[in-house]
Amino acid sequence: MARKAPRHAEAERNDRALLEAAKKALAVDGPHTSVATIAARAGVGVASIYRRYRTKDELFQHLCALSLDQWIEAAERGLDHDDPWEGLVHYVTATTEFSGGALGPLAGTIAVTDAMAEKFTRSEVLLHALVARAHAAGVLRADATPVDISLLIEQLGKSPLVEQLEGQGRDDLAAAAANARSRTIAIAVDGLRAGRGPLPGEAPEPGLLAERWAHDAEG
Template structure:
């Protein structure tokens, strides 16, 4: 077992690198991006990649499960906060920062595995609990739903100015772009506070995000 541990650690590092690379590449190329492009961005050899994952589909399914795991961790951390508002803000900010909705372009292009379905259900349950707690505390506007919050996270988590400058090699502007992003997140999150006027239209259906898969 001791001899296998380093290999597991390397596999985990590669998984993290692949997930981050996939998020960035999918934001630009969509679901038709190549495994070679993702592997190159992650610094992972394509041969070793195909030794672990037989197909592009299998790789994407695994990355989706990993991403859902990040969602679950973020909402669990939010629920661990004593303050309902701070817990909600932590969840939203964390999910935006790890680009929670970045794998959205894969929706409808790959079969949903049992692991993906189980983690999605768990994430949805926890998110509803977090939203309900904020509603009960009177800190979240009453017409904001869990789907509204998830859509907000997905939209703000897409290719950011920070990533655009990184691609351009403009490291001199990354800090300024990061500061601007934090301000935009704060502005958006403040719109969820109780006390604002009613939101337009009707609340999105609870299955809106799941249906695309």
């Protein structure tokens, strides 16, 4: 496999750092977080960001596309599992681990680009395939929908304990907090197994998550 040019490899490293920094900054400050804050968290210069992205919105749009790439990869790897349940569990735990919903605060604040829309559609198709396969195998509760699973991931992606200890600089408790979080995720995921009691209320509408991203250009 050919090696990537040093400049391209550096850009990829910066993108990954910016994505992680943006997730953390958005969790604290919401969509009003500044490019300077994100740059400082990522350890890159503000000037270097604006050399690649003309505006903050353009930066956020690119980061959303990168985040969707992570969701797509997690779903593809889940489908690679021979066992439908293990494949679904991989998807949920992997997307929870990189906090897939952390860019949620941007919903409705930026325009959805063609690249974002294409990747979102691809991600949805793969998730529906994972869910359909698990339902067909009888391992996933019959009333669980793709939207239910996406919302579960969004909730599990938040970890007040981990975030608080990180903010306090308590590295001595990082491993214990991560272990506690993993246990909580496992407990929640187990609730997706077939044979559980019925879920309350009506199944959420398929377009519920996408509706959040409707953007008013004049707003």
